[in-house]
Amino acid sequence: MTALKNQVLREVGALARCIQSISDIQYRNYNLQRGQFIFLTRICEHPGINLIELSHILKVDKATTTKAVQKLMQENYIVRERDRADKRMWHLFPSTKAKEVYPCIIEEENRYIEICFQGFTQKEKDHVGRLLKKMRENIEQEWKALKSYKEESR
Structure with missing residues (x-):
């Protein structure tokens, strides 16, 4: 496995x-x-x-x-x-x-954001935001490629 x-x-x-x-x-x-x-x-x-x-x-x-x-x-x-x-x-x-x-x-x-970030420093919050944005941008390329493939096959 x-x-x-x-x-x-x-x-x-x-x-x-x-x-x-x-x-x-x-x-x-x-x-x-x-x-x-x-x-x-x-x-x-x-x-x-x-x-x-x-x-x-x-x-x-x-x-x-x-x-x-x-x-x-x-x-x-x-x-x-x-x-x-x-x-x-x-x-x-x-x-x-x-x-x-x-x-x-x-x-x-905003309340959910506050709850999620309990115990985080501002530096940690900023770092998480940058990392998640980078992850989204990376996977978004895959999403766009798949979406364009799907649209072409119609």
Whole structure:
């Protein structure tokens, strides 16, 4: 049996799943279902973003993005506007409701960050941030290559 070389991805995954589970419980009050808050925050941070750009930012497929956006529209969290030049393209904007909820979500996210970094020095926090960013950039190249392969095979 082949041994795992390092536990880091397991730790990152466990951290992400813990935060996801906590968030799903916290955001039920806002009628946000599994992971929808991630889409909502990015739309608030990038008003006018389209589905493809949103999918790329979140590293998910377009079908997942479409489904999440439809549910957010049903809950009146986002507004969709057709592109003036390309009528096939839609831009996503946060509604008033989204703008009211967004600060609460960011406040919770900041609270999770504080909890995760308990006992860390500022230097350690900065170092973790740089290392994780580097890891993401490294694996993102693989993601882009695979994504472009998948799109070419269509």
